[in-house]
């Protein structure tokens with residue numbers, strides 16, 4: 001993938017369409033998605049992992065158009081709810097190319113997965129084994145993976161680290177619960193154990209943790225072979241590939257990741273006397289994130305003793321990430337060139353709390369004023385998918401841009417939409 005963001009070269013346009021035009025036509029706030037960039041990133045993954053299944057992690061961003069793009073580019077899909085699964089399958093995505101995750105799958109998640117014929121279900125806890133087996137119809141067999149915890153600390157923030165034993169996901173290799181669960185699954189005639197899964201965390205920018213994970217998982221494959229005489233054919237290494245949110249911030253080098261994982265996997269398997277399993281990876285952010293820009297209109301500029309607050313028409317309901325993880329973004333003035341020197345400002349949202357800050361101490365032209373447009377790059381992943389209904393402002397629309405043309409993918413949530421769900425007294 002390109003290391004630059006869509007706004008790095010040009011503050012005026014995405015995909016050949018001026019952002020001012022998009023703001024006038026679709027209103028603000030809005031998420032703008034560069035379709036070519038999404039497709040380009042999918043292709044870069046297929047080049048980096050030619051022998052693997054690349055499964056797009058739907059939680060990063062999902063809508064019907066995205067389902068089409070990912071399918072057309074030849075990727076599979078990782079989903080974690082009946083909602084994501086239904087949207088994908090009813091849009092025409094092949095269910096056998098979908099993997100279902102979740103540390104607490106609801107009865108509806110499992111029923112939907114079995115009814116739609118999902119390709120793999122990833123078992124996350126011992127208690128799930130019997131529950132899933134009981135839901136599989138007589139005579140059928142469901143392919144499953146077991147999510148294991150390799151004991152590796154990696155990831156951009158404590159809230160998105162999942163490779164260590166002290167969090168809610170997966171079954172620990174270290175304390176023996178992974179092997180115990182594997183034995184149980186092998187004893188279930190309605191479940192077909194095809195491999196292991198792990199996900200280390202998110203926003204990882206170095207290759208090393210993935211190589212450690214390969215070694216530990218191959219070690220576990222060897223023990224399974226030893227104890228049960230079973231050779232598992234699949235290894236899913238999850239996602240978590242980091243992107244830069246500000247110019248100059250490191251991103252994980254996907255081509256390098258692919259090459260190094262392949263070498264490590266081949267070497268570790270040879271040393272263990274095992275055949276090389278089929279690899280899967282599950283990138284979400286690295287495909288959708290850099291392809292998106294969040295577009296806002298400035299509503300007020302306020303000078304206090306020590307700060308300049310630039311308030312925009314969105315905020316923590318369309319981007320909770322600064323408040324949740326302390327992520328730092330690089331907002332930019334869009335649509336007009338300013339000769340004014342940059343000055344440090346704090347970009348805040350419209351919501352009724354002081355923590356509604358999109359970016360603190362970022363440079364914007366000193367003449368920034370109400371009516372200006374602000375773009376926040378790298379807004380394609382975990383923005384709309386994490387948007388909330390706070391203050392009943394309605395979630396922003398998603399606009400796709402390609403070849404100089406813009407089209408609406410997801411319309412703005414209207415006040416009528418919101419009120420319709422409230423059935424009254």
Ligand code: LLP
Pocket residue numbers: 057059060078101160199201202203238239240241282283284285286321325381382386
């Ligand atoms: N596979 C599994 C099993 C996952 O749990 C996740 C993300 C992924 C793949 C994709 O990870 P990615 O490549 O997108 O990093 N809301 C947080 C991120 C949470 C990620 C949860 N799981 C954020 O905004 O940073």
